Amino acid sequence: MNKTALLTFNEVSFAYADNKNVLESLSFTIYRGDRILMSGENGAGKTTLLKLLCGQIEPTAGTITKMSSLENLREIAYVPQIQQASQIAVSVLESVLLGLWGKNFSFLNRSKKKDRQEAYRCLELVQMESFAKRDLRELSGGQRQKVAIARALIRNPSLLLLDEPTTYLDKRSKSEMLSLISSQAQKGGWSVLLISHDALSDSLFNRVFTLDNTFMKERSL
Ligand SMILES: Nc1ncnc2c1ncn2[C@@H]1O[C@H](COP(=O)(O)OP(=O)(O)OP(=O)(O)O)[C@@H](O)[C@H]1O
Numbered sequence: 001m002n003k004t005a006l007l008t009f010n011e012v013s014f015a016y017a018d019n020k021n022v023l024e025s026l027s028f029t030i031y032r033g034d035r036i037l038m039s040g041e042n043g044a045g046k047t048t049l050l051k052l053l054c055g056q057i058e059p060t061a062g063t064i065t066k067m068s069s070l071e072n073l074r075e076i077a078y079v080p081q082i083q084q085a086s087q088i089a090v091s092v093l094e095s096v097l098l099g100l101w102g103k104n105f106s107f108l109n110r111s112k113k114k115d116r117q118e119a120y121r122c123l124e125l126v127q128m129e130s131f132a133k134r135d136l137r138e139l140s141g142g143q144r145q146k147v148a149i150a151r152a153l154i155r156n157p158s159l160l161l162l163d164e165p166t167t168y169l170d171k172r173s174k175s176e177m178l179s180l181i182s183s184q185a186q187k188g189g190w191s192v193l194l195i196s197h198d199a200l201s202d203s204l205f206n207r208v209f210t211l212d213n214t215f216m217k218e219r220s221l
């Protein structure tokens with residue numbers, strides 16, 4: 001079967017301000033349906049790479065070629081590395097609805113019943129439904145991380161990017177969450193790039209990458 005390239009890095013370099021390159025001449029392709037586990041040392045450029053993938057920053061040199069459907073950034077969901085404590089009063093359910101931002105929900109209108117039901121369903125998937133009405137600011141770090149994942153799931157994205165999504169989770173939640181992400185991705189036909197330092201079960205992924213600024217090493221499974 002022919003693999004469809006979703007996204008390709010062509011000799012991409014990136015430097016913050018006038019500093020030296022964080023990523024240098026990096027080339028790799030993500031195919032549709034890939035479930036990729038990426039690791040690498042602190043400062044290797046993993047978070048920077050995810051920011052390039054979701055369009056938060058642009059390459060300093062080189063190009064990123066995207067399948068036309070991915071040009072629409074709405075097709076990408078990004079779970080950032082550190083879950084900042086929210087400063088504004090927002091319920092857990094509302095914060096999941098924020099995942100629909102730019103997709104099928106306008107903040108000028110009230111959220112639709114269907115959207116709220118879907119947000120509730122996503123909270124159930126991460127076992128946080130009993131917190132739906134709570135203030136997001138009252139949650140623990142691990143609970144906030146689960147809600148952030150629910151916020152990504154509700155997007156039904158073509159590409160799901162997760163930056164160390166299980167850091168704050170206990171051992172049992174960790175393995176449940178990874179199985180959930182993997183099964184939802186397979187069900188929805190999503191591609192996934194997940195960053196983790198943990199030795200995770202290879203069965204959840206089809207490719208394993210190690211990044212070191214200039215080189216993306218792929219270990220064959
Ligand atoms: N906003 C920024 N401005 C300047 N330099 C930055 C910025 N963000 C990151 N860096 C630098 O870029 C390099 C790569 O950072 P990045 O966050 O991508 O690493 P990482 O692989 O995600 O590391 P970790 O495993 O610690 O999360 C680091 O040396 C870091 O200091």
Ligand SMILES: [Mg+2]
Nearest residue numbers: 046047081163
């Ligand atoms: Mg990082």
